[in-house]
Amino acid sequence: MMTTEAPSEFNNLETLSTADLLAGMNQLDHTVPQTVARALPQIERLVEAAVARLGAGGRLFYIGAGTSGRLGVVDASECPPTFGVPAEMVVGIMAGGDGAIRVAVEGAEDDAEQAWRDLQTHNIGAGDVLVGIAASGRTPYVIGGLNAARAAGLATGCVVCNAGSAVAAAAEFPVEVVTGPEFITGSTRLKAGSAQKMVLNMLTTATFIRLGYVRGNKMVDMKLSNIKLVERGERMLMDELGIDEAEAAQLLQQYGSVRAALVARL
Structure with missing residues (x-):
């Protein structure tokens, strides 16, 4: 059995x-x-x-x-x-x-x-x-x-x-x-x-x-498909770049992803 x-x-x-x-x-x-x-x-x-x-x-x-x-x-x-x-x-x-x-x-x-x-x-x-x-x-x-x-x-x-x-x-x-x-x-x-x-x-x-889809411990390639994920992306940028929420929101809107924003800045 x-x-x-x-x-x-x-x-x-x-x-x-x-x-x-x-x-x-x-x-x-x-x-x-x-x-x-x-x-x-x-x-x-x-x-x-x-x-x-x-x-x-x-x-x-x-x-x-x-x-x-x-x-x-x-x-x-x-x-x-x-x-x-x-x-x-x-x-x-x-x-x-x-x-x-x-x-x-x-x-x-x-x-x-x-x-x-x-x-x-x-x-x-x-x-x-x-x-x-x-x-x-x-x-x-x-x-x-x-x-x-x-x-x-x-x-x-x-x-x-x-x-x-x-x-x-x-x-x-x-x-x-x-x-x-x-x-x-x-x-x-x-x-x-x-x-x-x-x-x-x-x-x-x-x-x-x-395969490189995570940076540190963060989902930098996640799809920003709702408010929660956009806010998470902003926090990632704030933590990684030492910037405030307004600047993080602007970067995320400009580049469309956490990874792209980090690559542009770093």
């Missing part, structure tokens, strides 16, 4: 108070960072592969189904506003299409050929990276996509939550975060989902830092 499907350490949940339910979930959640820490060497190898491919002009693709697929879409969608990269540089693809982000498409994850067809609509090629996300480690959509991508010369990675899985076997750079039984038996949107989110955070954040 997969450990993500093993019986919960808690039982008779319907009889517990709200306080006890929350305490139990929190107790299990404390194990997630420790599990991710044990996978750091695997994550490092995947990051290095991503840095090499994206640094040479490649792209990063995620494929997955259900919660795993949604996590990939979320991580991909957050890269352009955070790092100022083009939307096509990190792409999340879900079994069942974009509609499955909100409403499950039954059986979509069982088609082992569909992922590669979905990826080909993006003109995917050997210079790109494909990461399959599957808590179970056995999703046919993900396995098929990884096998086809690896045969085509792509760098392939995965994030799974069971040891010795078929998904991990299909990937060149597997990341296994074995999170164990869930609070509700089999509900991998809980610990497994949290672990996967942490790994994806590490993957894209470390990759784009290595």
Whole structure:
């Protein structure tokens, strides 16, 4: 039996108070960072592969189904506003299409050929990276996509939550975060989902830092798409240049980005 499907350490949940339910979930959640820490060497190898491919002009693709697929879409969608990269540089693809982000498409994850067809609509090629996300480690959509991508010369990675899985076997750079039984038996949107989110955070954040999209500890290439981010950009310029708010606002308006303003001044 997969450990993500093993019986919960808690039982008779319907009889517990709200306080006890929350305490139990929190107790299990404390194990997630420790599990991710044990996978750091695997994550490092995947990051290095991503840095090499994206640094040479490649792209990063995620494929997955259900919660795993949604996590990939979320991580991909957050890269352009955070790092100022083009939307096509990190792409999340879900079994069942974009509609499955909100409403499950039954059986979509069982088609082992569909992922590669979905990826080909993006003109995917050997210079790109494909990461399959599957808590179970056995999703046919993900396995098929990884096998086809690896045969085509792509760098392939995965994030799974069971040891010795078929998904991990299909990937060149597997990341296994074995999170164990869930609070509700089999509900991998809980610990497994949290672990996967942490790994994806590490993957894209470390990759784009290595590629030069962060200065010091600041998102100097972020898109100034709302008032909060404009104000953050102004604070960055004030801190870096020792100027007042009015001058920072003027520079940001003139150059359109924190990086451009810093380059002009420094």
